[in-house]
Amino acid sequence: MFRIPKGISIVKPNSFCPCCKKPIKWYENIPLVSYILLKGKCSACRKQISIRYPIVELVTGCVFLYLFIQYDLGLEFFFYIFFFCSLIVISGIDFSYQIIPDIFSIPAIFIGLIFQIVKGNFVLGIVGAVFGGGLILLIRVIGGWTYKKEVMGLGDVYLTVMIGAFVGFPLIIASIFIGASVGAILGIIYIISTHQTRESPIPFGPFLSIGGAAVIIFKPQIIHFFALLGINL
Known part of the structure; x- marks a missing residue:
């Protein structure tokens, strides 16, 4: 999340403090544990480590645990791990820099379609990708006019195509609905609490990601909820 937007290789150099540039030793890089032991500060310069790091580590750990409980080590486990990790990385980058690098979303679209082929739902994956991306593209065009x-941004379009490829049709409808609803509610709270204006940019990628994750985690409940509204998913 830190390297890609800044054009830094994810391979080299090794992890380092963004403030003092001191390399981080392996035992200072253990998810959650190191943050707690270091009391949230760099061991060299004592500058505060961003709270985003342990939050991302905690969320990722919970995702791994949930998916393992649900799917054991079956094929779906590995595809969904890729999907959720992509959503987490994309959300983190969009939240911090308000960009969604195509290097994540575009390859993930093809992985999602391969997943649908394996499940025997290729057509639903294609329709989900086209519908999701097409709807967000339409909103982008109408909003621009x-x-x-x-x-x-186009990054939001590619992200929705990716989500549609993984969740398929018609769950992409629920995904976008949930993302838009959460985005609207939290956006209003953010604007009011920080005294921003409606023109203040708010990244939409994290909310789209929440919608995509929700339809996987709460699929039975979501289908039931929409059925109560007279909408069959």
């Missing part, structure tokens, strides 16, 4: 500025 209406407000005379970019309201959603």
Whole structure:
């Protein structure tokens, strides 16, 4: 999340403190444990380590545990691990830098379609990808015409195509609905609490990701909820 937006290789150099540039030893890089032992500070310069690191590590750990409980070490486990980790990385980058690198979302689209082929749902995967990406692209175009500025980036379009490829149709409908609803609620809270204006940029990628994750984790409940509304998924 830190390296890609800054054009730094994810292979070299080894992990380092973004403040003092001191290399981080392996035992200072253990997820959650090292953050607690170091009391949230760099061992060299004593500058505060961003709280985002342990949050991401905790969320990722919970995702691994949930998927293992649900799917053991079956094929779905590995595909969903890739999907959820992609959502986490994309959300972190979009939240911090308001960009969604294509290097993550575009390859993940093809992985998602391969997943649907394995499940025997290739057509639903294609329809989900096209519908999701097409809807967000339509919003982007209409929003641009209406407000005379970019309201959603192409990164959001590719991200929704990726989510649609993984969750398929019609779950992509619920995914976008959940993402938009959460985004609207939290966006309003953010604007009010920080005294921002409606023109203040708010990254939409994390909310789209929440929608994509939700339809996987809460699939039976979501299908039941929409059925109560008279919408069959």
